[in-house]
Amino acid sequence: MGVDKQRVAVIGGGAAGFFGAIAAATPQTSVTLYEAGPECLAKVRISGGGRCNVTHHCFDPAQLVQNYPRGGKALRGAFSRFQPQDTITWYQQHGVKLKTEADGRMFPVTDDSTTIVDCLMQAASQAGVIIKTRMPVRQVTKTPGGFSLGLTEGEVGCDRILLATGSSPQGYRIAQSLGHTIEPPVPSLFTFTIKDTALRQRSGLSMNPVEVKLKLVGQKQPLIQTGPVLITHWGLSGPAILKLSAWGARGLHDQGYQGTVLINWLPQLSQDEVRAQLQQAKGEGGKRAIANHNPTPAPKRLWTYFVERAHIDLQAQWATLSNKAINTLTQELCQGEYSIQGKGVFKDEFVTCGGVRLKEVDFKTMESRLCPGLFCAGEILDIDGITGGFNFQSAWTTGWLAGQEIKSGLPKSASVPPHYSQRSE
Known part of the structure; x- marks a missing residue:
């Protein structure tokens, strides 16, 4: 040089x-x-x-x-x-x-x-x-x-x-x-569009920790992430969702951003423990409306969403809640199923x-x-x-x-x- x-x-x-x-x-x-x-x-x-x-x-x-x-x-x-x-x-x-x-x-x-x-x-x-x-x-x-x-x-x-x-x-x-x-x-790193009007109406609410699993067609094992989840006016966001989108970036792209996400809103508890807590709430709640007695750490507006999603009358009394309804609500809290119908942009x-x-x-x-x-x-x-x-x-x-x-x-x-x-x- x-x-x-x-x-x-x-x-x-x-x-x-x-x-x-x-x-x-x-x-x-x-x-x-x-x-x-x-x-x-x-x-x-x-x-x-x-x-x-x-x-x-x-x-x-x-x-x-x-x-x-x-x-x-x-x-x-x-x-x-x-x-x-x-x-x-x-x-x-x-x-x-x-x-x-x-x-x-x-x-x-x-x-x-x-x-x-x-x-x-x-x-x-x-x-x-x-x-x-x-x-x-x-x-x-x-x-x-x-x-x-x-x-x-x-x-x-x-x-x-x-x-x-x-x-x-x-x-x-x-x-x-x-x-x-x-x-x-x-x-990579994007949010999920969930066309659920009732969920979107809870925009701004969040929970942490939450376990999310992504299921795609032809995929043997779901992708799993745990962390904060934020509800937005278009669906789901937050660190757990963004991490899941990164690991599933190619699979989601190949399937047109269509898939299923399973959400465990209470991952710190087993499904049996959640069911037991709901049974305990039934015993303690008596004539109180289910909407007004929330036994979970979820914000009240999110709790009412879970109850409605389980097809339970918000004004029904705790004492009248059947075991079948408790099982359905447990399923929503521990393994709620949400359909991904597109992606948002993590701007x-x-x-x-x-x-x-x-x-x-x-x-x-x-x-x-x-x-x-x-x-x-x-x-x-x-x-x-x-x-x-x-x-x-x-x-x-x-x-x-x-x-x-x-x-x-x-x-x-x-x-x-x-x-x-x-x-x-």
């Missing part, structure tokens, strides 16, 4: 692209980031309701990978080199402290995503990264000396490329043009499964196995995590690994953080 700087093009100004650009920048590299939109880090800015769920408080790679419906196996070694503890350290070194919430999600102590955006922008500026917004890359061509980028304003040459375009169709087209296979992209943090086939990328370096000099990071890969900071963590990790390799050109072991240098892959 002589005295010439290595020219690096980063395509995509999201979390992975930005972090990769910062990691790749040295006095010997000239890094230019191309973002098609009007601003970078748009998803970072709106994520977590504007608070930015930076990562998750899970520091064991073996446990961490269990939160990725697709890509966990490939990420196992990557997380041994850069994981949430490294993310926390990096932000702390750049003046941003993170805090951990009860469910393990980590946010900036300011509860403001602008803190993260400003930190990344400042780090990029200090590293000398050149940022060009409203600058879509139309095409990429492999050349004998590197690559040629087709921009609106003409052709630009570079030595190495980091492709971090998220779920952009244009990014997929570029990857395909350079020899990669794209696993069909389909939505703030929309995630897509699918992307560049993982076997075609070396996860030690994030370099393409098919096109030397091309690196991939973030959601353009066939990786997606459940809600809770896992998607950002895979972006930080893959971006960092790519940037380290781009700037060094040395074996990965030469640029591992010191406190991870002895870890096995």
